[in-house]
Amino acid sequence: MSRAHVDVRTLRTDAGVGCEAIESLAEETPVALLYNGHPHAVMMATPSDLEDFAIGFSLSEGIVDVPADVRVVDIVHGADGISLQMHVPQRAFDALPGRDRSLVGRTGCGLCGSETLAQAIRPVPRVEGLPVAGDRLRDLFLALQARQPLNALTGAVHAAGVVDAYGQLHVREDVGRHNAIDKAIGAVLRRGARPRELLVTSRASYEVVHKAATVGIGLVAAISAPTALAVRLAQLAGLTLVGFARDERHTLYAGPGQDFL
The missing domain is CATH 3.10.20.10 (Ubiquitin-like (UB roll))
Known part of the structure; x- marks a missing residue:
């Protein structure tokens, strides 16, 4: 069976002083x-x-x-x-x-x-965009951050969190952000639930929005910026798109009744 990480022996240098150390690396x-x-x-x-x-x-x-x-x-x-x-x-x-x-x-x-x-770039389906509540978004990202054991160990993986229709947050990690998204979506669907919101620890590129809309997700929030194409696709889909969701801050780029481009 494959493991998600491996331990390797390294030589770490700090201020000119070297020492041996064991570090965990994410497997790919x-x-x-x-x-x-x-x-x-x-x-x-x-x-x-x-x-x-x-x-x-x-x-x-x-x-x-x-x-x-x-x-x-x-x-x-x-x-x-x-x-x-x-x-x-x-x-x-x-x-x-x-x-x-x-x-x-x-x-x-x-x-x-x-x-x-x-x-x-396949046609993007229409979905029902969801409203943004700043305090709830902050709490969701705090919960996402707390449930990234592989990244805490290796510092080398992305995470995606999908909130289902019951309000439960499902988190998955991967070296690829798209893979993390697919895993989190799959975790929800395998439990017979419906995915509603997506959180990503990366930028919101067009395929993040496309994957979300394809499975009926109404809100995507990223800790970094979206691309212009992602915003256009979100508008076409009717999906709510949020970027720079960090601490007390977030920026709305697309949503129901909003047209910024």
């Missing part, structure tokens, strides 16, 4: 996603919460419409990486873009492997 492993026995994508990811990853990726990428349409058949650990073997209905498999080739992505890559512009 090729994870192949196969549908109906056919390779679809290889992502560099942290090898943890892989069933959450499989479900979240399949839904947020629009490969299936409901969690019941994807089944994790096997998780195979090999010398070269990990294979996530899934089964989807034939109609979903037939609709897979580029199913005659395997897409190779960097760590949490958003566009890697896209063959055409149409594949790169």
Whole structure:
């Protein structure tokens, strides 16, 4: 079984004085996603919460419409990486873009492997945007920060938190921010709940907004800035987009009845 981190011996130098130290490093492993026995994508990811990853990726990428349409058949650990073997209905498999080739992505890559512009940015669905409450947003980010054990240990991973319709916060970590999002979405969906809000410890790029809207999330909040394309997509989707959510501060970029671009 793969571990999410490894311990290595290092030589640490501070003010010219060196000493040996043991440090924990986040693991990064090729994870192949196969549908109906056919390779679809290889992502560099942290090898943890892989069933959450499989479900979240399949839904947020629009490969299936409901969690019941994807089944994790096997998780195979090999010398070269990990294979996530899934089964989807034939109609979903037939609709897979580029199913005659395997897409190779960097760590949490958003566009890697896209063959055409149409594949790169799919139409964004409409969702119901949610209001922003500053105190609640601050408390959610404090809770997210407190539930990042791998980052506390290694300092090298992103986290995503998804609040479900019952108000529960589900947190997942990964070396790739998109992978962390997929894992957190998958964690909610595997429990039969509906995702409503997404918190990310990164910038809000277009694919963060796109993944959120695809699964019906109405609010995305990031600790850093969004991109202009992310704002435009949020407006098209009707989604509430917040950036620079830190301590008492946040900036609203898109939301119901708002048009800043």
